[in-house]
Amino acid sequence: MSKKIRIFATVPRNLPPREHVGQLLRLARFSDEAGLAGILLFAGNDTLIEPWPMAQHVLAHTRSCAPLIAVNPAYMHPFTVAKFVTSLALLHSRKLFLNMITGAATSDLQSLGETLSHSDRYARLAEFIEIVRQLLSSTRPLTFRGQFYSTEHLQLRPALPPALMPEFLIAGQSEAAHLIARDTGCLMMQMLPPDLDKGVTSPGVNLGIFARPTRDQAVREATMLFRDDAEKRALLDYSMAQTDSVWKRQLRDAGQSGDIHDNGYWLLPYLTFESDCPYLVGSYDEIGARLRRLAEQNVTTMILDVIADEAELAHIRKALAAGEVI
Template sequence: MKILWFIPTHGDSRYLGTSKGARVADFDYFRQIAIAADSLGYEGVLIPTGRSCEDSWVVASSLIEVTRRLKFLVALRPGLVQPAQSARMAATLDRLSGGRLLVNLVTGGDAEELAGDGQFLSHAERYAESAEFIRIWREILARSHGGEPLDFEGRYLRVRGAKLLFPPVQSPYPPVFFGGSSEAAHELAAEQVDTYLTWGEPPEAVAAKVADVRARAARHGRTLRYGIRLHVIVRETEDEAWRAAAELVSELDEATVAAAQARFAQMDSVGQRRMAELHRGRFDKKDVRAGLEISPNLWAGVGLVRGGAGTALVGNPRQVADRLQEYAALGLDHFVLSGYPHLEEAHRFAELVFPLLPLATRQKLPGQTLTGPFGEIVANSFAPKAAAR
């Protein structure tokens, strides 16, 4: 299992839908989270994209020097930059970071936001353009290791003599992640990407999506890896975890939820529609589990006002670990997680759940030999005892 965390470049808070408990989305805070994720042993961090976010590529570049092994899953939106330029950016970031770049292809589902960025294609056209984009992108990077320049003539994109003089560290190119719930998205994933990501739906729904993408990939003679995007709310006990979930939405009111849901309903994203169907905009502050716990420990409350990934695993360490193992049994090995606030939840999840999971071990760098003691020294003399698990 590979566990990744999240850099909240659109802001962070202790309460959804309000400025109460809010945190400034600035470099110092991003750096704190990145350093925490790196030192705690997370595989990498997702850096999102969109009108509400700081630029993902600039943020990733700024975090190279404050981290050592952390990988950057950087969001890339076709249509906003030419594929040759994007390939050059990817190669540079991969080289300067020592091979730590992962790429998250984001086709986008908010027509208003896309129009503001100069993108006016329909849902079907965006996926067709994305397929051309990532094909050119992959081929330019692959050929940079010694191949010929690329000529490509498509419906939306074309290049003539495209080439890179400085190849990426990773060969043939940094791994490409992609998520989507429509038929067009599944076909694009099957044909071109390396890891397919789903949002956190109940296990049976995830199993169906994975099976469909796997079958499509087989028809192309390909095999993919699979992952999931989830929030987590983990505490020492189940009761504490559900109280934390209730506190997270305690400042929400019906008007805020209704406004958010109306905005999401305007989007043409199939994944966003599936997220909304999990909760239908209804919640009860007196019992946040009622109608929102859509599968054991899987809570749809985050999606009341947050677009995109809208579900969280809520429970004690054993429960959360067991739910993650259930997804792993479906063939998933990448888990892209986040929590509120992101800095504290990164520590809490690593401390409470990491010991219960079969994680991929990252090799230590030369000189990294210090191993404790762990915890505060007792009475100036004694190392604290290990806790029984």
Template sequence: MMDLAASGVTVYSTCRSSIGYNERSHLRRLVEIAGWADDAGYRGALIYSDNTSIDSLMAAQAAIAGTTSFVPLVAVQPVDRSPFTLARAVSSLAHLYDRRIDINFVSGGFSRDLAVQGDTASHDARYDRLTEYAKIVEELLTGGMVTFAGEYYNVRRARLTAPVPHDLLPKVYVSGSSPASLQAGEALGVGQLSFPLVPEDFVSPDIRKNKYGSGISVGIIAREDSAEAWRIAHKRFPATPEGAERMKMLLSAAVSSWQPQLAAVPIPDDAPGQAYWLVPFRYHHTFCPYLVGSYDEVAQAVATYLDGGIRTFVLDIPEEPDDLWHARTAIERAVAAMDR
């Protein structure tokens, strides 16, 4: 198995976190998928944060307790908890388990979730708030005494009793695809996660990239035979009128820029020879595009993203452990081509 990290490539999966998904077996399923990611040599998996999901930090603790090296990539929305509360939780997990968590800072969410919490800030203002929030968290995690007076946060002589050991400090990302998210990521000195356009468009020199690194959230269905990969893809993600209507409703209430941007990509549902596939997103099965095809076809698409500077991949929720291994095979082929 190739050491992807040695090539500078980080791969996460995604854990299902919705409370509505078979509530009685939620813990089992969460730990099961985390274990699949561990076994396949992924760094870890993304754990969502929204009002319909298990608390992301509690889910991260359960995943850590049930695995050996898994690193949760925890989505953090500033309105959910104070910067001190987040920093203390990250520190607590480090000291209780001698394990790290990574952080994906998100500024928005579903409009209904923001409304429930009384968050009326504009899109760009949420990224300004996120920047203040993340700066405070970073200083606390590294052991500093923080006094901060900003537009959104005021902290006076705050310090963690037990800062996070240096080797357990989190890898941090800012989520988004707008100019405001790019500005926030660069102000914080961290990489950016977004949902990708078609590979050739996404890596265009006309699209400005975060100078501290970029990553993408994408699904992968790859098999030795391209026809088999597409058979699985169409079975899992049928293009139905009901799905199209649900997506239409979602877009009408979107508060993030990436959803309309992705919906506007001008490619048909079925484009022969094209690995990039939007049906899972367009018909409301999931929130990211997919790469579908043979190992070599998917590897070619991944290689294009790598050539454009992408070094982090957050893969969609797997249905079975083999999904992670098949995706890894395609990614390894792309990385091998990059290293030559």
């Protein structure tokens, strides 16, 4: 029997306001129908609707879709996060996933008065995770003394049932991110690397899938949909000046040509600022085999790039079925 992988779909960031909620719910229902684990909800200055109220909306209108909620200490206190988790658990008896992040555009961090260095933001993240976990795992008053947070007999009620304890994911490729993931026991995510056989070192990966019945058809249609564009590449360069993200720079440096590799690995959608992750391009069987290989490499969790529509979801489902990973 093939190993299974939990798969989360990504919601679009910049939908027109009138379409935003409907499109997110459509994707959440995709998740239910396709057997995916859930959907990733972004957080940030440019997010149209905060992920927590959107998570409530998703839980109220789906059967099993699990929100994977981006949490950045720059925006919230750990008690607030713990309170939201218990509130949603009480309302829906459903489990959440928390995608713990530290990054944002430099200008956004400056507008928030955020002055911590990259490494200090990760050190703060470790304390944040510890406080949230302790609050959720016990109703005993919590006294915590850290470099960034201090609590005095802080108590959270009601208790969270152990089965509904959220899982914590960490996205990042810096040494600080890896250290925090190891020390906190969070599930480490990484971008799919060009060397698919040796470069996957984390249990979670981010990628996009472009699958068709044959490889030639997939390559032809993918290159028609995602076209190279100097102005879009310039947008990526501009965004690089607004971030200290290690993984963003690694991806840019790995794929300047924009060519599809023999193994199906493709970075042009990322280089042209149309995606936040690499793609796999190929036939259903080829991508299915590659996903099965990732599962054998102990990948347990995937975050997929934005799924455009029902037709594209149907192609992705065929690749997942070929790999027997869900």
